[in-house]
Amino acid sequence: MSANNLRFPPPRLPDEVAELRAELRAFLAESSAAEPWLPNSDFGAGFSPEFSRKIADKGWIGMTWPKHYGGGERSHLERYVVTEELLAAGAPVFAHWIADRQSGPLLLRFGSQSQRAELLPRIAAGECFFSIGMSEPDSGSDLASVRTRAERTAHGWRLNGAKVWTSNAHLNHYMITLCRTGDAGEDRHGGLSQFLIDLRQDGVTINPIVNMLGAHEFNEVVFDNVEIPLDRLIGQEGEGWRQVTSELAYERSGPERFLSNFHIFQALVDEIGPAPDARQAEALGRLTARLWTLRRMSLSVAAMLQAGESPDVEAAIVKELGNKFEREVVETARAVLPVQPTITAGGNSADFPAMLAEALLRLPSFTLRGGTTEIMRSIIARGLGLR
Numbered sequence: 001m002s003a004n005n006l007r008f009p010p011p012r013l014p015d016e017v018a019e020l021r022a023e024l025r026a027f028l029a030e031s032s033a034a035e036p037w038l039p040n041s042d043f044g045a046g047f048s049p050e051f052s053r054k055i056a057d058k059g060w061i062g063m064t065w066p067k068h069y070g071g072g073e074r075s076h077l078e079r080y081v082v083t084e085e086l087l088a089a090g091a092p093v094f095a096h097w098i099a100d101r102q103s104g105p106l107l108l109r110f111g112s113q114s115q116r117a118e119l120l121p122r123i124a125a126g127e128c129f130f131s132i133g134m135s136e137p138d139s140g141s142d143l144a145s146v147r148t149r150a151e152r153t154a155h156g157w158r159l160n161g162a163k164v165w166t167s168n169a170h171l172n173h174y175m176i177t178l179c180r181t182g183d184a185g186e187d188r189h190g191g192l193s194q195f196l197i198d199l200r201q202d203g204v205t206i207n208p209i210v211n212m213l214g215a216h217e218f219n220e221v222v223f224d225n226v227e228i229p230l231d232r233l234i235g236q237e238g239e240g241w242r243q244v245t246s247e248l249a250y251e252r253s254g255p256e257r258f259l260s261n262f263h264i265f266q267a268l269v270d271e272i273g274p275a276p277d278a279r280q281a282e283a284l285g286r287l288t289a290r291l292w293t294l295r296r297m298s299l300s301v302a303a304m305l306q307a308g309e310s311p312d313v314e315a316a317i318v319k320e321l322g323n324k325f326e327r328e329v330v331e332t333a334r335a336v337l338p339v340q341p342t343i344t345a346g347g348n349s350a351d352f353p354a355m356l357a358e359a360l361l362r363l364p365s366f367t368l369r370g371g372t373t374e375i376m377r378s379i380i381a382r383g384l385g386l387r
């Protein structure tokens, strides 16, 4: 690809999307009236197995998967509508999010027949939640340098090492872990494999890591001689790099990369009210234009996925610009309103100063999770033939 043929074709939403969107909005209004939730600045903070099961009952998990695996055989664009409505409403979706977004699709693509038959229907039913086991204490951006290692035994594999920043490992059922099973080879990407790990099995220790808000959302996960049965290898031994990079494309392309602070944007519009001064009007206009453009770009990526393409560079652009927008929303609020961010207990409140404080404490994490700004820019530069 070069800069000349980079393109974001304008998305065409299918007609059935309008009906689906209306159904979602009615469902969300009813659910939040019955059991209200407080939107916060990280979709990853709202973990509710009960809510995920309700989503599953509506057929909104595994929407694009084959019906015989519990899926809905619907389009990526329909799935996009579901994800953006859930995120815009700040619904507590994280229990099923990773499994729906990337673990399920990974299993569908590379998993064995028995892995798919065992796990996909449970994921689609909202019964089975997954963690991502990529980062390690000394391997984040440079993922190929992971040191967690699985050795062959008479009956399977034995795993030793540690993963870090593992979101919700203390609440989820499984982790898909990337580890070393052989030599790296010349390009450093060889000798990596992925395994399905039961997070409650012997030898797995989950140590909490408390974030800046004082919340326990991610963990260190230590593997001490963890026995892995043969049938828990995902895909091919030594093909882990190819598999994990396809997983990352799912992780980077969704609306969660620019909607983290959507509730702040909405609250900002409410706080400013119907008679903005010139500066406030200009600021709201600029944010709205950015949000609309990002949404079209992100939808375009969903349409390319639907067409079977691999829009990795486009997804990286959306993530990089989306993370920038998320920061700009908070900075704009502080610039155009006389508001002092104020921390409240629990870091989550419907009160505007408290919302801003919570967002400020979460902001640094947005450009880290799913790949840092520098890594996104280097993917974009390489993709455009600039380096």
Ligand SMILES: Cc1cc2nc3c(=O)[nH]c(=O)nc-3n(C[C@H](O)[C@H](O)[C@H](O)COP(=O)(O)OP(=O)(O)OC[C@H]3O[C@@H](n4cnc5c(N)ncnc54)[C@H](O)[C@@H]3O)c2cc1C
Binding pocket: 131, 132, 133, 134, 135, 136, 137, 138, 139, 140, 141, 142, 164, 165, 166, 167, 218, 364, 365, 366, 368, 369, 370, 371, 372, 373, 374, 375, 378
């Ligand atoms: C909220 C949150 C949730 C997360 N959840 C998970 C999870 O569930 N599972 C999981 O596996 N990981 C998770 N992560 C980890 C995340 O993927 C890593 O933090 C990220 O990949 C960066 O790795 P690192 O922290 O080791 O930083 P490093 O890779 O050490 O980077 C440090 C700094 O150096 C820069 N840098 C590194 N290499 C280069 C380079 N080649 N060129 C230019 N600059 C460079 C980076 O951009 C960054 O600014 C989570 C992170 C956060 C914040």
